[in-house]
Amino acid sequence: MNTLGVRTLFSKEMRRFLRVPGQTVLSPLITTSLYFLVFGWSLGSRIREVDGVPYARFILPGLVMLGVVTNAYLNSASSLFVMKLQGTVVDVLVSPLSYAEILGAFVAAAVVRGLLVGGIMWLVGAAFTGFGVAHPAVATLLLVAVASGFAALGFLTATWAASFEQVNFLPTFVVTPLTFLGGVFYSASMAPPALRWLTRSNPVYYLVEALRWAVLGRSDVPPGAGLAVAAVLATGALAAAYAVLRSGWRLRG
Amino acid sequence: MPDPVVRIRGLSKRYGDFTALDRVDLDVVQGEILALLGPNGAGKTTLISIVAGLVRASEGEATVLGRDVVRDYRFTRRAVGLVPQETNFDPFFTVEETLRFQAGYFGVRLSPDRLEEILHALDLAGKRHANTRSLSGGMKRRLLIGKALVHEPKVLFLDEPTAGVDVRLRQQLWAYVRLLRSRGTTIVLTTHYLEEAEELAERVAVIDRGRILLVEGKELLMARRGGKTLRVSLGAPIPELPGRLAAMGARLAEGGCAIDVDAPSEGSFGPVLAALAEAGLPIGDVETRRARLEEVFVSLLGDGAAGGAP
Ligand SMILES: Nc1ncnc2c1ncn2[C@@H]1O[C@H](COP(=O)(O)OP(=O)(O)OP(=O)(O)O)[C@@H](O)[C@H]1O
Ligand SMILES: [Mg+2]
Numbered sequence: 001m002n003t004l005g006v007r008t009l010f011s012k013e014m015r016r017f018l019r020v021p022g023q024t025v026l027s028p029l030i031t032t033s034l035y036f037l038v039f040g041w042s043l044g045s046r047i048r049e050v051d052g053v054p055y056a057r058f059i060l061p062g063l064v065m066l067g068v069v070t071n072a073y074l075n076s077a078s079s080l081f082v083m084k085l086q087g088t089v090v091d092v093l094v095s096p097l098s099y100a101e102i103l104g105a106f107v108a109a110a111v112v113r114g115l116l117v118g119g120i121m122w123l124v125g126a127a128f129t130g131f132g133v134a135h136p137a138v139a140t141l142l143l144v145a146v147a148s149g150f151a152a153l154g155f156l157t158a159t160w161a162a163s164f165e166q167v168n169f170l171p172t173f174v175v176t177p178l179t180f181l182g183g184v185f186y187s188a189s190m191a192p193p194a195l196r197w198l199t200r201s202n203p204v205y206y207l208v209e210a211l212r213w214a215v216l217g218r219s220d221v222p223p224g225a226g227l228a229v230a231a232v233l234a235t236g237a238l239a240a241a242y243a244v245l246r247s248g249w250r251l252r253g
Numbered sequence: 254m255p256d257p258v259v260r261i262r263g264l265s266k267r268y269g270d271f272t273a274l275d276r277v278d279l280d281v282v283q284g285e286i287l288a289l290l291g292p293n294g295a296g297k298t299t300l301i302s303i304v305a306g307l308v309r310a311s312e313g314e315a316t317v318l319g320r321d322v323v324r325d326y327r328f329t330r331r332a333v334g335l336v337p338q339e340t341n342f343d344p345f346f347t348v349e350e351t352l353r354f355q356a357g358y359f360g361v362r363l364s365p366d367r368l369e370e371i372l373h374a375l376d377l378a379g380k381r382h383a384n385t386r387s388l389s390g391g392m393k394r395r396l397l398i399g400k401a402l403v404h405e406p407k408v409l410f411l412d413e414p415t416a417g418v419d420v421r422l423r424q425q426l427w428a429y430v431r432l433l434r435s436r437g438t439t440i441v442l443t444t445h446y447l448e449e450a451e452e453l454a455e456r457v458a459v460i461d462r463g464r465i466l467l468v469e470g471k472e473l474l475m476a477r478r479g480g481k482t483l484r485v486s487l488g489a490p491i492p493e494l495p496g497r498l499a500a501m502g503a504r505l506a507e508g509g510c511a512i513d514v515d516a517p518s519e520g521s522f523g524p525v526l527a528a529l530a531e532a533g534l535p536i537g538d539v540e541t542r543r544a545r546l547e548e549v550f551v552s553l554l555g556d557g558a559a560g561g562a563p
Contacts, residue, residue, distance in 0.1 A: 248309055253309070
């Protein structure tokens with residue numbers, strides 16, 4: 001294995017996003033903090049509690065999940081896309097790094113960014129709602145799996161994409177709607193039947209519920225469902241990204 | 254003869270119906286500088302990209318130091334340095350960081366001495382901490398060369414290394430290429446500047462429409478295709494050559510304003526000059542020229558086209 005090679009690519013990816021912290025860390029943090037303040041506070045004064053949990057505390061896991069997912073995705077997607085656009089992807093392709101090593105380094109850095117943003121968001125939210133986490137190990141495992149899956153999806157999208165618009169397609173038109181309809185702001189069991197049905201057929205809902213269980217210690221759905229969705233997502237997306245990278249599609253002539 | 258450093262056999266590359274490389278065979282010998290010459294779209298970049306691992310062959314094989322470039326890619330990529338034709342830069346990083354990262358990908362830690370050497374050889378020392386985005390076009394190309402050298406490759410592929418580099422730096426780069434060669438690096442370069450091939454290469458491979466037309470020592474190639482030509486410019490046009498000059502193989506050029514004579518096999522223009530003086534022609538200027546590689550190259554491509562490649 002080319003250990004130094006992987007470490008170098010990983011640290012390059014890390015430095016890339018840390019060099020523009022305003023874009024990569026601060027801006028998602030502000031967006032999500034705004035959700036938290038606006039929804040948590042304005043609705044919180046009326047809803048107060050969901051199943052015995054203060055509303056602001058209830059929505060925090062879903063917001064953290066959204067932050068982790070979008071940042072993991074955007075890190076690998078925008079990095080690979082820029083490399084493709086600038087032609088620097090050649091530097092990696094002529095190196096003795098294997099496909100698994102390349103993908104591993106990209107995904108690892110993206111996971112770190114996802115967890116970093118998610119972690120800071122959680123700290124900000126927890127300052128208002130309390131720092132207790134019921135099952136920290138499960139929360140971490142779940143988020144790492146979900147972040148890996150979305151990092152791999154980002155890698156796939158960037159391989160395919162011909163424009164930034166296409167890179168942004170997934171977060172804008174898929175992830176955000178699915179997250180909003182995934183019970184981040186409401187409890188499916190209290191929603192009207194149509195919304196309840198929609199929510200329950202949405203895989204992101206199970207991820208949010210599993211994180212809720214891990215953080216709050218309670219959820220509508222057993223956490224196993226969310227962990228299973230995360231496992232399928234991570235293995236499926238990683239395997240697909242690996243296969244595409246290996247095939248040389250759009251990267252190697 | 255030692256085993257070739259790069260050995261290419263029956264290499265083809267097709268893009269759909271289009272054949273970019275057509276059963277190419279080529280050996281690159283240890284320690285030489287080989288120039289790959291050919292018009293736009295001939296397949297030069299495709300050929301070296303396959304050896305460097307950027308492009309996959311449709312057929313055939315390429316080995317570097319005896320190892321297959323696909324099966325043994327970890328080994329062959331460490332042995333190969335590629336300066337791609339297209340410049341690239343990562344807008345997030347400085348020159349030094351870029352070089353360090355590139356070394357890292359190859360599993361190499363860039364020593365301070367090596368870093369200094371590369372920066373100086375490529376005249377980038379003053380830009381060490383500059384963001385690569387801020388480099389001029391020629392500087393970006395030099396950085397590209399630096400990146401290809403960080404892991405001390407045994408074989409260096411230079412795909413038009415001096416496109417967009419100014420004259421002074423071109424000389425400097427040539428000197429550096431010769432230095433690398435003197436240290437044992439084998440070099441393959443593609444170029445459109447024929448003077449570059451003429452200046453640097455020991456052997457020249459001419460490629461056109463995906464086929465290698467010829468591989469030959471540069472001297473041989475030039476000797477084969479042309480010796481010196483004498484050109485006599487006349488003060489006023491003449492309608493016809495004096496018979497004695499015509500018998501020596503002279504011909505009228507420039508609408509009768511000049512006479513061209515190829516060097517006779519004995520190599521002396523003495524008799525020609527004597528005949529000219531005797532004929533009492535209004536001689537304006539006299540010069541001799543040796544056919545340049547460029548002309549050789551153009552005439553070869555002409556032959557190739559006449560040969561009727563599909
Ligand atoms: N990815 C690709 N898809 C389709 N055709 C391609 C691709 N890459 C190269 N070609 C074609 O293959 C041929 C050889 O291209 P190549 O880049 O090797 O030429 P070249 O000799 O390097 O030319 P130049 O001197 O212009 O750099 C060209 O006709 C080119 O259009
Ligand atoms: Mg080319």
